[in-house]
Amino acid sequence: AQSVAQPEDQVNVAEGNPLTVKCTYSVSGNPYLFWYVQYPNRGLQFLLKYITGDNLVKGSYGFEAEFNKSQTSFHLKKPSALVSDSALYFCAVRDSGGTYKYIFGTGTRLKVLA
Amino acid sequence: EAQVTQNPRYLITVTGKKLTVTCSQNMNHEYMSWYRQDPGLGLRQIYYSMNVEVTDKGDVPEGYKVSRKEKRNFPLILESPSPNQTSLYFCASRGGPSTDTQYFGPGTRLTVL
Numbered sequence: 001a002q003s004v005a006q007p008e009d010q011v012n013v014a015e016g017n018p019l020t021v022k023c024t025y026s027v028s029g030n031p032y033l034f035w036y037v038q039y040p041n042r043g044l045q046f047l048l049k050y051i052t053g054d055n056l057v058k059g060s061y062g063f064e065a066e067f068n069k070s071q072t073s074f075h076l077k078k079p080s081a082l083v084s085d086s087a088l089y090f091c092a093v094r095d096s097g098g099t100y101k102y103i104f105g106t107g108t109r110l111k112v113l114a
Numbered sequence: 115e116a117q118v119t120q121n122p123r124y125l126i127t128v129t130g131k132k133l134t135v136t137c138s139q140n141m142n143h144e145y146m147s148w149y150r151q152d153p154g155l156g157l158r159q160i161y162y163s164m165n166v167e168v169t170d171k172g173d174v175p176e177g178y179k180v181s182r183k184e185k186r187n188f189p190l191i192l193e194s195p196s197p198n199q200t201s202l203y204f205c206a207s208r209g210g211p212s213t214d215t216q217y218f219g220p221g222t223r224l225t226v227l
Contacts, residue, residue, distance in 0.1 A: 006156075032214065043118070043204055043218035044157075051214065090156060098211055100145045100164055101172065104157035 002027045004093050006105035013081045014113050021076040021108045023091030032094040033074045035065055038107075039087045047089075050074060061085070081112045116141045118219035120205050126225045127195060135190045135222050137205030143217075144210040146188035147172070148180065150201040151221075157204070163188055195226040 003026045013019045025031055032051055036044040048059025055067045065076045076089060091105040118139045127133055139146065147162035149172075159172030163182040177199055179191040188207075192199060205219040 034214070036216075036218075041221075043220050044206075044216075045218070046215045049214050092157075094214070099170070100147055100162040100208065102147070102157075102159055102216070103173075104149075104159075106154060106156040 002093050002095065002103045004091050004103050004105040006089075006091055006108045008108050009106075010109045010111060012111045012113060015083055016080050019076075019078050019081040019085070019110065019112070021089050021091075021110060023074045023076065023105060024072050025074060025091075025093050026072060027093055027096070029096050031067075031074075032096050033065075033067065034092040034094065034102075035059065035063070035074075035076050036090045036092060036104075037061075037087050038090065044090065047076070081110075083112045083114050086110055086112045116217070118205055118207055118217050120203075120219040120222050122222060123220065124223050126227065128227050129196055130194050133192050133195060133224075135192075135203060135205075135224070137188045137190065137219060138186050139188075139205075139207040139217070140186065141207060141209070141217065142185065143207035144185070145208040146182065147206045147208075147216070148178070148188070148190045149204045149206065150174065151204060152201050160190070160203075195224075197226050200224060200226045 005024045034049045035047040050067045058064045095101040121136045148160040149157045158174045161180040163169045203222045206216045208216045
């Protein structure tokens, strides 16, 4: 069975510092991995995805994620955090078999302090 | 503007009173899905549809029904709501098998008393 874990409920970081939001996964077969962001009172917005190719994936708003197959991780990173990055972040994995089944993590609240 | 719309955005109801939450997308997407979001549990998929008249269960389908009679609409039906269905519900769509990005609606906050 597929699963996704986000071990941190909340991450606090000072503005201008680098940030990391952690995600580990468990899948059979090749992983299709995603990061989504949710701002207050809004739906989720797509940030980036890993399907195949380079282990470092670049996405929206300056975010990137590093795929590590040996550690089964897909951590979200940004070199310099902004206060406006404060939001709820979800990691997700999709079934590679062509269905529309997704498994989401429990979410990590990022708080960037001015 | 490309979007997924949901109605109503907020709903308070009582146990056992049937309700429908509508979802519509204007992107001609083949795939649509319903999720519920609960604190500490993240998003969990309720049902999804990969084409008109084709639906399948997600991880938490109990107590819910869906239908996909036309491509743009994917209503979520609660025949007999119970308090444990109090949640934040999201509809999402995705273009099709060759695409990966999901587009989410703004959410429907449902309270069942």
